[in-house]
Amino acid sequence: MVASGGVSGRLLVPSTLERSARPLIKLEDLRKEFHTKAGQVTALDGINLTVPDAAVHGIVGPSGAGKSTLIRCLTLLERPTSGAVKIDGEDLAALPERRLRSRRRRIGMVFQHVNLFDSRTAVANVAYPLRVSGQSKAAAQARARELLELVGLAGRDQSYPAQLSGGQQQRVGIARALASGPSVLLCDEPSSALDWSTTRQVLEVIKRINQALGLTVLIITHEMAVVRQVCDSVSLLSKGRIVQSGPIARVVTDYGSPLSRELIPLAAAPVGEARAQLEVSFSSADFSVREVLRLLADLGPDTAIEAGTLETLAGQRVGRFQLVVGVNARERVTGRLREAGLYVSREEAGEE
Ligand SMILES: Nc1ncnc2c1ncn2[C@@H]1O[C@H](COP(=O)(O)OP(=O)(O)OP(=O)(O)O)[C@@H](O)[C@H]1O
Ligand SMILES: [Mg+2]
Incomplete structure (x- = not known):
């Protein structure tokens, strides 16, 4: 059951009303420059962004705006040129590589393409990061089963990826991202390879996790429908800068603004x-x-x-x-x- 074992302690924590508005993700004047043969590319040009604890925040923007760079800088897979990446008050950009590795466990990642191990069952895929971090097979599999249940895949734990639909595979990927008990879930175009009804299911799972576990979620997407369905707040990124940002209720009623026009087309x-x-x-x-x-x-x-x-x-x-x-x-x-x-x-x- 989801309500027992490792997940349960966190389930008790947040009800929507009790949630504090404490900033969980805080980016301060984040810059990223790439030096290429063709010259310098400024992919992130001074990003300031605060995402409160347990919120779902969307990042939208045209191709090349810097969305993926932003996600990679958040996990420090890409070192920012300057600026701070604070998760729960701690600046990851200032940490040495060794300490970073343990901190990355607080960040779960979901990508457009799931990259599951084809030769492992769903439960073994989800248990994999736990096995790597030293948990016993029994404990890792028990936790993996809980997480599969949380994403709506109870009973499919012995299925291989080829026996699962694209949406189900994506949900296994989400369960795997949750295995290390992160406080932040980063999703880079989690649904762009899926049709709309499957997308809805995946988004429902993301929302459920956000509410059940109090996880802070950052979703990068080019689909405004994703923003409409799950996001509490949204930022529009353009040429490495945030040009509009705020709670959905506020940006939609800023009627002449670009996000309002896209949300009510x-x-x-x-x-x-x-x-x-x-x-x-x-x-x-x-x-x-x-x-x-x-x-x-x-x-x-x-x-x-x-x-x-x-x-x-x-x-x-x-x-x-x-x-x-x-x-x-x-x-x-x-x-x-x-x-x-x-x-x-x-x-x-x-x-x-
Ligand atoms: N490793 C890199 N080396 C050089 N330039 C890069 C590198 N990664 C990204 N860029 C450049 O930085 C800019 C932002 O790229 P990024 O991939 O973050 O955009 P994006 O918003 O994710 O676009 P898309 O919607 O197409 O995925 C682009 O101009 C891109 O060419
Ligand atoms: Mg991208």
């Missing part, structure tokens, strides 16, 4: 000649969906709702509607909506 609608496009954003903290729809329905002639998105994020309804209005109605409609307190952004020729 709108399908592109045709605008047409002599027409202007307006976007109206709102959250249920300020308006009910019904109120907004009533306002939009009552805008008078020459206005149409062309597209809309409604999402439930961080416990609130957030939405964005695209209106197409006649150029003559634009000022009147914008004024009316802004007067009502709605956020309105406009796209026009020559304007952002």
